[in-house]
Amino acid sequence: xxxxxxxxxxxxxxxxxxxxxxxxxxxxxxxxxxxxxxxxxxxxxxxxxxxxxxxxxxxxxxxxxxxxxxxxxxxxxxxxxxxxxxxxxxxxxxxxxxxxxxxxxxxxxxxxxxxxxx
Numbered sequence: 410x411x412x413x414x415x416x417x418x419x420x421x422x423x424x425x426x427x428x429x430x431x432x433x434x435x436x437x438x439x440x441x442x443x444x445x446x447x448x449x450x451x452x453x454x455x456x457x458x459x460x461x462x463x464x465x466x467x468x469x470x471x472x473x474x475x476x477x478x479x480x481x482x483x484x485x486x487x488x489x490x491x492x493x494x495x496x497x498x499x500x501x502x503x504x505x506x507x508x509x510x511x512x513x514x515x516x517x518x519x520x521x522x523x524x525x526x527x
Contacts, residue, residue, distance in 0.1 A: 444472075448497065
């Protein structure tokens with residue numbers, strides 16, 4: 410499924426409003442695809458150069474970002490093949506093509522991003 414973040418966010422909010430489960434907090438949080446805990450990032454695939462089309466695969470907490478990137482490698486089709494990480498505010502944080510340009514794997518690129526050196 411190819412979508413943009415705004416559409417995904419609107420659909421999630423719409424689904425939560427329809428829910429009759431009153432256990433949600435007033436401002437529902439996005440859940441990690443791996444652990445069910447509160448997510449910190451969206452993970453997805455896009456092409457390079459980055460355009461407005463992003464294939465969102467899920468949401469993850471910090472400890473599962475590397476696992477999510479590994480799971481995405483080789484999952485793309487056509488031009489949409491580069492793993493990326495976005496904040497829950499829809500801001501692009503890490504695009505694996507930048508790491509590739511420096512001769513790094515997506516995982517090493519993410520580690521450099523987290524350490525502030527990419």
